[in-house]
Amino acid sequence: MRRAIITGIRRIGKEIALKLLQEGWSIGLVYHTSEDVYRELKALASDRVFGCKSSLDSEQEVKRVVSELSQALGGVDALVHLASPYFPTPLEELTEEALYAHFKPTALSFLFMAKELKPLMQRNKGLIKGRLIAFGDWATNTTPYRNYSAYFVSKGALHTAVKVLAKELAPHILVNGIALGPTVKPPDFSDSKWEEYINKTPLKKAVSLNDVVRLTMFLLEVESMTGELINLDSGRHVSGECT
Ligand SMILES: NC(=O)c1ccc[n+]([C@@H]2O[C@H](COP(=O)([O-])OP(=O)(O)OC[C@H]3O[C@@H](n4cnc5c(N)ncnc54)[C@H](OP(=O)(O)O)[C@@H]3O)[C@@H](O)[C@H]2O)c1
Numbered sequence: 001m002r003r004a005i006i007t008g009i010r011r012i013g014k015e016i017a018l019k020l021l022q023e024g025w026s027i028g029l030v031y032h033t034s035e036d037v038y039r040e041l042k043a044l045a046s047d048r049v050f051g052c053k054s055s056l057d058s059e060q061e062v063k064r065v066v067s068e069l070s071q072a073l074g075g076v077d078a079l080v081h082l083a084s085p086y087f088p089t090p091l092e093e094l095t096e097e098a099l100y101a102h103f104k105p106t107a108l109s110f111l112f113m114a115k116e117l118k119p120l121m122q123r124n125k126g127l128i129k130g131r132l133i134a135f136g137d138w139a140t141n142t143t144p145y146r147n148y149s150a151y152f153v154s155k156g157a158l159h160t161a162v163k164v165l166a167k168e169l170a171p172h173i174l175v176n177g178i179a180l181g182p183t184v185k186p187p188d189f190s191d192s193k194w195e196e197y198i199n200k201t202p203l204k205k206a207v208s209l210n211d212v213v214r215l216t217m218f219l220l221e222v223e224s225m226t227g228e229l230i231n232l233d234s235g236r237h238v239s240g241e242c243t
Pocket of ligand 1: 031055057085135183
C-alpha cells in the first residue's frame with residue numbers, strides 16, 4: 001500500500017485526497033483550519049486516513065508533522081504540498097508578518113519536509129523511493145500580478161526549492177511541481193473578476209479539477225522526470241499581459 005502526506009486539503013487538495021483513497025493509498029492529511037475536511041475524509045476510510053493539525057510555520061513544527069504522520073502511515077512514499085495562504089499585500093502595507101505568513105507554510109515547510117522525508121524515503125524499496133510534488137502558480141514564472149508580493153515571493157521560493165531539491169534528492173527521490181493557473185475561484189474574487197481571469201487564458205476556460213488530479217497522478221507514477229515545473233493553466237502563460 002502506498003502512502004502520501006498531503007498538505008492543504010481545503011479544496012484542490014481534497015480532490016487529490018479522494019483520488020488517492022480511491023486508488024488504495026493511505027494518506028496523512030495536514031490541516032490548519034479545515035478539520036471538517038479531514039473528518040469527512042477520515043469517515044470514508046478510517047484505517048487509511050490520518051490527520052495532523054499544523055500551521056507549518058517552523059522547522060520544529062514540520063519535524064513534528066512528518067514524525068507523527070510517517071509513524072501513523074508506516075512510512076511515506078510521496079508528499080503532495082498544496083498549503084499556501086493567498087491574500088493581498090499591497091507593497092505600501094506589506095509587513096514582515098504578512099510575508100512570513102505566506103513564506104513559512106508555502107516554501108519553508110516544503111524545504112524542511114523534504115529534509116525530514118529524505119531519510120525516511122531512503123528506506124523504501126525500489127529504485128525510486130519517493131516523490132515530492134509542489135503546487136506553484138503559473139504567474140510566478142512569467143507575469144506576477146500587482147498587490148500579491150508576499151504570495152509571489154513565497155511561490156518563487158517554492159519553485160526554486162523544486163529545482164534545488166531535485167538535485168539534492170536525486171537519484172532516488174523525484175521532485176516536481178505544477179505551476180497552476182485559474183482552477184477554483186478564490187473566495188474574495190467576484191464572479192466578474194474571475195470571468196476576466198478565465199478570459200485571459202487562450203483556452204477561455206478554468207483548469208479542470210480532473211486535469212489537476214490526472215497530472216498529480218502522473219507525477220506520482222513518473223520515473224524519468226525531476227526538477228520540472230509544469231504549467232497547467234489553460235495556456236495562460238503564453239498570453240502575456242497581467243494586471
Ligand atoms: N485555486 C486556484 O485556482 C489556484 C491557482 C493557482 C495556484 N493554486 C495553488 O494550488 C494550491 C491549492 O489551491 P486551492 O485553491 O485548493 O487552495 P485554498 O483553497 O486557498 O487552500 C489553501 C490551503 O492552504 C492551507 N494553508 C494555508 N495556510 C496554512 C498554514 N499556515 N498552515 C497549514 N496550512 C495552511 C489551508 O489549510 P486549512 O484549510 O486547513 O486552513 C488550505 O487547505 C495552492 O498551493 C494554490 O496556491 C491554486
